[in-house]
Amino acid sequence: MPNEVQLRFLRMLSRLLANGYPLIEALEIMKWDNQLAKIATEIMTSLKSGYKIDKAFEQSKFHPTITTYLFFVRVNGDLQTSINKCIEMYAHRVKYMKKFEQMIRYPLILLLIFSTLLYFIKNSVLPSFVDLFQESSAASSTVILSMMIIDYLGIFVMACCFMVFACALFWQFNKRKIKIDKQIKFYNALPIYRKFLKLQTSFLFATHISTLLKTGMSIKEILHHLAKQEKLPIIAHYSNLMIEELSKGYPISSLLSQFSFLDKQIATIFQKNANMDALEKDLTIYAEMLTEELQRKIIKAITLIQPLFFIILASFIIFIYVTLMWPMFQLINSI
Structure with a gap:
């Protein structure tokens, strides 16, 4: 997946989470964007199949830098902070x-x-x-x-x-x-x-x-x-x-x-x-x-x-x- 698409996906997801949307609803809204629809669908499918958030992103071919940060969501439960950290690091x-x-x-x-x-x-x-x-x-x-x-x-x-x-x-x-x-x-x-x-x-x-x-x-x-x-x-x-x-x-x-x-x-x-x-x-x-x-x-x-x-x-x-x-x-x- 191109770097710019990964970064855009994370930024949109972070924005929706900050506005109070639960993860699944945020992914549903992201399907309105033609460029991000396929990725959002893949992640939703993986999550509904029982995959953890980091594994779902890994299945969609996100960079290891991103999936490593998301692994710790399993522990701290703070998805938005982890995604914001991913955005900061990946943008650099x-x-x-x-x-x-x-x-x-x-x-x-x-x-x-x-x-x-x-x-x-x-x-x-x-x-x-x-x-x-x-x-x-x-x-x-x-x-x-x-x-x-x-x-x-x-x-x-x-x-x-x-x-x-x-x-x-x-x-x-x-x-x-x-x-x-x-x-x-x-x-x-x-x-x-x-x-x-x-x-x-x-x-x-x-x-x-x-x-x-x-x-x-x-x-x-x-x-x-x-x-x-x-x-x-x-x-x-x-x-x-x-x-x-x-x-x-x-x-x-x-x-x-x-x-x-x-x-x-x-x-x-x-x-x-x-x-x-x-x-x-x-x-x-x-x-x-x-x-x-x-x-x-x-x-x-x-x-x-x-x-x-x-x-x-x-x-x-x-x-x-x-x-x-x-x-x-x-x-x-x-x-």
Whole structure:
């Protein structure tokens, strides 16, 4: 389902719920909209068949970010707040995806043009240069070297693309078969990705704990619910470990500081607050701070992509210029 349609569906549903409509009636009204009618019908059918709200949205192919938030409606019963949170998070996702697409579109077009130009030079221009510069061995060897570099560069790029595609495909189909502790070790080996994953996991952990604390549940009950959900396997794994620690009578703050994908500040917040209201308040504020940090890092990463592409393109231009002009200079020097 297109991102814009998912976001529009959530916004309309939130508006109807805010106006006092029960969920089923709200979905009935949404069927008046031709674009959203099919989705509303599918969700209604799933709900009437006994599916929970998150599973109903999952059946209609909503993004995992949305269905993860809706899972906790089973616990807190606050559908409207959960949907509003989904809208906020998903709107940020759509915004940054659009920004990324806009920034990468122009460099990709230029990269495609220069790759085609390089292919044309290698197959048409350089072979003509070899014939032209037969009398100058230095110029001829430079042209042959340029052809070899283009060949090796093409093979290297294709091999890298194939490896990335193969690894992504393998990971997609086999991720669930790999134990979560091994997945965590693998994520830890990815330098840039692990920083974003740590921020994201810390944010989701703080958000869900603070949301469920508002219902008056104990930490142990909250951890049991976090361990049951399947959309956030790292948080589920950490929750199981914390449940074991609590059952032994140990405080979880010491264990929290050992988790590689939870920020150390979370352990400090848990250690500092014995009162549940204060803990909920601190975690909410901390989650908001992490949201800002995530947004700042995403924008920084996106803005770095365009200069990187332009550096690659500049390298192509310089290489093409040297490939064409250097043999001529060598020929002139030999005369």
